[in-house]
Amino acid sequence: MTDETRKLPGWLKFLLEFGPVLAFFIGYVKLKDMTFTLAGQDYSGFLVVTAAFIPLMVICTGLLWLLTGKLSQMQVMTVVLVVVFGGLSVWLQDERFFKMKPSIIYMLFAAILGFGLMRGQSYLSGVMGDALPMRPEGWMILTRRMALFFVALALANEAIWRLTDTDTWVNFKTFGLPLAMMGFFLAQGGLLKAHGIDRDEG
Structure with missing residues (x-):
């Protein structure tokens, strides 16, 4: 399959690249003043949205790779750091x-x-x-x-x-x-x- 046939429509590329960030913003606005208790631990709305953002970012980046056959080094580094630092924030509640x-x-x-x-x-x-x-x-x-x-x-x-x-x-x-x-x-x-x-x- 050629690069041309694997080029994504502009709207889909935008959705996969920026959708997680927009979803994070919307989730934060809705949940920022709430506290959630999970497994006996209290989590702020920010941390809950962060926990949801991590798999969403991984899924969207994975879809980009599956649909285009390639990822830039910047995209790979970004998703790795999202997993690491987002995970640390949720795990340490910081x-x-x-x-x-x-x-x-x-x-x-x-x-x-x-x-x-x-x-x-x-x-x-x-x-x-x-x-x-x-x-x-x-x-x-x-x-x-x-x-x-x-x-x-x-x-x-x-x-x-x-x-x-x-x-x-x-x-x-x-x-x-x-x-x-x-x-x-x-x-x-x-x-x-x-x-x-x-x-x-x-």
Whole structure:
């Protein structure tokens, strides 16, 4: 089966990639003020929603793999860290582990990209090359910017979960992070114009 025949409709790809995050937000809004007693232990609504988010994330990522035949390294790392840190939050009844997960994910991404840059390579081009055809020098510039952007996201997440309430952090995670990512790529228009190539260029 070719990559073309395994390409997902846009709505389905969006649902599988962002559906778990939106479900987490809706669940949190509905259950945040509730406490649940399970096996003699009290769990906040946040922890119950986190416990539901973990298998939902695993299932959606698994469906992406089954339907497309591939997952990016970022997707694999993300689902692993969701399982580990989400599981720790539920097991230890400490929501801080789940809140620091985005910081760790973004710092890992920054470290991986930075390691590639030190080797004179753009690992980002291997992940996004099909979507954004660019010359090598363009990829190096974008990779440097992306690494710094990931560091900024990690620092922002740390500041928000440590200095504000859970409501603010959930809104930041659900809406702030995706909007920041969208804004970052929109801001790269000049770079793409300067270093982009036509798909049929040799």
